[in-house]
Amino acid sequence: MKIAYPIEVYPSGTVALGDRISCDGFHRDYPVRVQTHVHDDHMDNFETSKGLQNLFMSEATRQLLVCEFDADLPYRDNVYPVRIGETQDLDGHKLTLLHSGHMLGSVQVAVETPLGMRLGYSGDFRWPLEQVIEVDALVVDSTYGSPDRKREYTLAEAEERFLTLVHNRIMRGPIHVKAHRGTLQRALSILSGQVNCPILGSARLCEEVQVYRNHGYTIGDICRINTEDGRWHVKSGRFIRLYGKGDGEPPIQLLRGSTITLSAYMSRQDDPVMEYSDCSFGVALSNHADFEGTLEYVRATKAKHVVTDNTRGHAVELAREIQHRLGISARPSSTQYSREWGLS
Ligand SMILES: [Zn+2]
Ligand SMILES: [Zn+2]
Known part of the structure; x- marks a missing residue:
């Protein structure tokens, strides 16, 4: 039986993990926004989120955001710094952040739903990593998701x-x-x-x-x-x-x-x-995993189903390669491709 995992990336770049937790973008249906890091392509509608959602992030990310523009960030009671590796219970949804090695403060996000489903988002990540989230279903960054994005130098x-x-x-x-x-x-x-x-x-x-x-x-x-x-x-x-x-x-x-x-x-x-x-x-001089690193990361998460992020990178190719090379069910996130892939 095919399980429908509740993970998606909206065209705004907002990543949804279950029905309460979103990452790196604003969507009004989700009471929680996790901010994986401070790069602009992950900051969609941050101001709106600040007014309407509870925000979770690493302490380093919070400090970088304070420097950047949010003079009121330290005084808000809906901004929660999260210790790396510690699990928080948010109304039955368990949230854990691990380092992603991409820049100061950047994290991978793992969520366990009340039904015990383990959902994750890689965020932007570097490879290799000391600790990788273990999940059933994963949204993975596709920046270097194409086989020709291979680095032959360290x-x-x-x-x-x-x-x-x-x-x-x-x-x-x-x-x-x-x-x-x-x-x-x-x-x-x-x-x-x-x-x-x-x-x-x-x-x-x-x-x-x-x-x-x-x-x-x-x-x-x-x-x-x-x-x-x-x-x-x-x-x-x-x-x-x-x-x-x-x-x-x-x-x-x-x-x-x-x-x-x-x-x-x-x-x-x-x-x-x-x-x-x-x-x-x-x-x-980029802190993104290259193509091979991305595949190794996916394998390390032990995900059974993968959604490749079509708002940032080579999602269609990456989904295809994950299916072919790793034998893991995968699809790109944009609805534009859903019919072609026979999945929604
Ligand atoms: Zn980034
Ligand atoms: Zn990015």
Whole structure:
């Protein structure tokens, strides 16, 4: 007999696990929203959720959200920091969060319904992981869900290439580095103690970095760009400037120096560095599991049924590969494909 597992991803990106708990998006039918991490593609309608739902997240995610925009977040009584690995009972639904290794605060979500069904959402995750949720049915991130999204280098190698690139380029002038949150702080950890020029960032970035430090990241000093010191370094022409969320764009026309964009995008499987022009580079420095890692993750969860997230990545291909390679029933989340797959 085929069991209908109550898991779904709505077109907004909201992931539903059972009939009470949703993740990473707002849906009025669910009294609970779990926030897996702070990246924008998971923040749909956060303001609405704040007014209407109970919010659960790791303490680190809560602190990052406070830095970002929610001055009132610390004073709300519907925001609950959850200890990693501890189980909470929410009206008979048992909620557990485990680290997902994607960025500071990021989690996998496991829910056990009152009927004993174990449902889970990977969130964005890195592979390998020390602890994996064990579930009957899983919603899995599909960012690198296509077989050609295979990394032939390790993350450590990508990090080393980034550092080498910085060392080579700093001789020719300032370097502007742009990245998503999490990746930028990783870049900072890599650069800390390894470059002998000042690193500049916005006031907000400095605040964010402090949260990372509070959670054990070793990150050296960053100089605020809008201070006397900061302006002096800019004039000197020898600096690394970081651009996080809300910090605008690096200058397009550079008289001197280089731009490096750190992204999840892989243009080649065998080389993390992309050369866009003689002063503009990309480095694939992403904290997502690649295709093989994604399959290994699915296997490790012991899920019997998988929904691939069609709002973020290669869901159709991933569902097909999970069926073929792992023999696990799988379908992509969007209703657009439900008929083709004969499942709803
Ligand atoms: Zn993410
Ligand atoms: Zn994502």
